[in-house]
Amino acid sequence: xxxxxxxxxxxxxxxxxxxxxxxxxxxxxxxxxxxxxxxxxxxxxxxxxxxxxxxxxxxxxxxxxxxxxxxxxxxxxxxxxxxxxxxxxxxxxxxxxxxxxxxxxxxxxxxx
Amino acid sequence: xxxxxxxxxxxxxxxxxxxxxxxxxxxxxxxxxxxxxxxxxxxxxxxxxxxxxxxxxxxxxxxxxxxxxxxxxxxxxxxxxxxxxxxxxxxxxxxxxxxxxxxxxxxxxxxxxxxxxx
Numbered sequence: 001x002x003x004x005x006x007x008x009x010x011x012x013x014x015x016x017x018x019x020x021x022x023x024x025x026x027x028x029x030x031x032x033x034x035x036x037x038x039x040x041x042x043x044x045x046x047x048x049x050x051x052x053x054x055x056x057x058x059x060x061x062x063x064x065x066x067x068x069x070x071x072x073x074x075x076x077x078x079x080x081x082x083x084x085x086x087x088x089x090x091x092x093x094x095x096x097x098x099x100x101x102x103x104x105x106x107x108x109x110x111x112x
Numbered sequence: 113x114x115x116x117x118x119x120x121x122x123x124x125x126x127x128x129x130x131x132x133x134x135x136x137x138x139x140x141x142x143x144x145x146x147x148x149x150x151x152x153x154x155x156x157x158x159x160x161x162x163x164x165x166x167x168x169x170x171x172x173x174x175x176x177x178x179x180x181x182x183x184x185x186x187x188x189x190x191x192x193x194x195x196x197x198x199x200x201x202x203x204x205x206x207x208x209x210x211x212x213x214x215x216x217x218x219x220x221x222x223x224x225x226x227x228x229x230x
Contacts, residue, residue, distance in 0.1 A: 032216045043202055043221035044156075051216060090155070094216050098144060098163065099171075104155040 002027045004093050006103035014111045019063075019078040021106045023091030026072060031093040031101075033074045035065055038088045038105075047089075050074060061085070086110045114139035118203050118222040125229055131176075131190040133225050135203030138184065143205040145186040146219065147178055150200040162186060193229045201225045 007022040025031060032051045036044040048059025055067040065076045074091060091103040115138045125131060137143050147159040158171045160178035168178050175194060179187045186203060203222040 032218075034218050036221075041200070041224065041226060043223045044204075044219075046218050046220070049218050092219075098161050098169075099158060100219060102156045 002031075002093065002095050002101050004091050004101045004103040006089075006091050006106045008106050009104065010107045010109065012109040012111060013081045015083055016080050019076070019081045019085065019108065021076040021089050021091075021108065023074045023076065023103060024072055025074060025091075025093045025101075027093060027095070027101075029096050031095065033065075033067060033094075034092045035059065035063070035074075035076045036090045036092060038090065040087075044090060047076070081108075081110045083110050083112065114205075114220065116203060116205055116220055116222040118201075118225050120225060121223065122226045123228070125193050125227065127195055127229055128192050131188070131193050131197070131227070133188040133201055133203075133227075135186040135188075135222055136184055137205045140205070140207060141183060143184065143207055145180060146204040146206075147186065147188050148202040148204065150202060150224075152199070156202065159188070195229050198227055198229045201227060 003026045005024045013019055034049045035047040037047050038044045047063050048057045048065055050057050050067045058064045063078045065074055067074050088105045088107050090105050093101045095101050117136050145162045148156045149159055150156050160168055160170055162168050162180045165180050176190050202224045204219040206217050206219045
C-alpha cells in the first residue's frame with residue numbers, strides 16, 4: 001500500500017537555526033512529491049515539488065528538499081528558521097490516480 | 113492566473129440543520145476538483161473528487177454529498193449535520209486531466225471553511 005510517513009509530529013527550533021522536517025514514502029511506482037505549508041485557519045500553500053526531474057528541489061521562502069530514491073525519503077530543509085516559518089507542514093505524494101497521499105503533518109515551532 | 117474561492121469562511125450551525133459550502137475556481141477550465149476535511153489536530157481526509165460536470169466520486173460514506181453543477185463550481189452539502197461534521201473543509205483543484213499528467217501535478221487549495229456544529 002502507498003503511504004507517506006512524517007516522522008515527527010512536532011519540531012521545535014530556535015530562530016536562525018536550521019530546520020529539518022522528515023518525510024518517507026512508500027510507493028510501488030515513482031510518485032511526484034510535494035511539501036505544503038499551512039498556517040492556522042488557512043489553506044495549504046505549495047512550498048515545492050518533485051516530479052522526476054532534479055532530485056534537489058528548491059522552493060519558496062528558502063526551503064528545499066532532496067529526493068532520495070534509495071532511502072525513499074523527501075526531507076524538507078531550510079538553513080535558517082524565521083519566526084514566520086511557524087506552521088504545519090504536509091508531505092504529499094501522488095498515487096498514480098486522482099487520489100493524493102497525505103502525511104499526518106509536522107507542526108513547526110520557532111523559538112525566539 | 114488561477115484562483116480558488118471558498119465561502120463562507122466560517123460557519124456555526126446547529127445539529128440537524130442543512131449545509132451548503134461552495135467552491136469556485138477561476139482562470140482555468142476542466143479542473144479536477146476535490147473536497148477535503150481536516151479535523152482538529154489531524155491530517156486531511158479526502159471526501160469527494162470530481163473529474164467533470166456531474167461526475168462525483170465519494171471516498172467516505174457519510175451524511176455529506178457533493179455536486180458539480182458547472183465546470184468550475186463544486187458544492188458540498190448535507191441535509192442534516194452531525195456533531196462529527198465539525199472541522200475545516202478545504203476545496204482543491206488540479207489540472208492533471210488537461211495536462212495529460214494524470215495524478216502527477218500539484219493540487220491548489222482554497223482558503224477553507226471552518227464549520228462548527230453545536
